[in-house]
Amino acid sequence: xxxxxxAAALPRMKRRDFSxxxxxxFDGARNPRILLAVNGKVFDVTKGSKFYGPEGPxxxxxxxxxxxxxxxxxxxxxxxxxxxxxLSDLNAVQMESVREWEMQFKxxxxxxxxxxxxxxxxxxxxxxxDTKDHTKQx
Numbered sequence: 001x002x003x004x005x006x007a008a009a010l011p012r013m014k015r016r017d018f019s020x021x022x023x024x025x026f027d028g029a030r031n032p033r034i035l036l037a038v039n040g041k042v043f044d045v046t047k048g049s050k051f052y053g054p055e056g057p058x059x060x061x062x063x064x065x066x067x068x069x070x071x072x073x074x075x076x077x078x079x080x081x082x083x084x085x086x087l088s089d090l091n092a093v094q095m096e097s098v099r100e101w102e103m104q105f106k107x108x109x110x111x112x113x114x115x116x117x118x119x120x121x122x123x124x125x126x127x128x129x130d131t132k133d134h135t136k137q138x
Contacts, residue, residue: 017122027063037065037100037115
């Protein structure tokens, strides 16, 4: 319960892009904020910590790219990749599932940035972009 209070008190995260290594820091254990990626987009799922936190049923996705696991309804370590996963081996039904999950996360959680492909440079976000997107979502 203390952790949830701590999570609720966190300020809104500024928009930024993440490498897989940077994303891993936000697993709810090392950091009270919980992020996960779906289809190349990173969402702040901290307010869903009872699902995505270390003790939650989907805690395996915290700080990770959850796309493959969500697409294949697989909640074990086999669904997680330690390197960038381009999802190119998923079939059309699985890719549609990933897009549906992405839409659900967009409606429910804050979009905080992109998951970077290896060698890709992060975008520079202005405060104006950041604010505009947040007001659009609420």
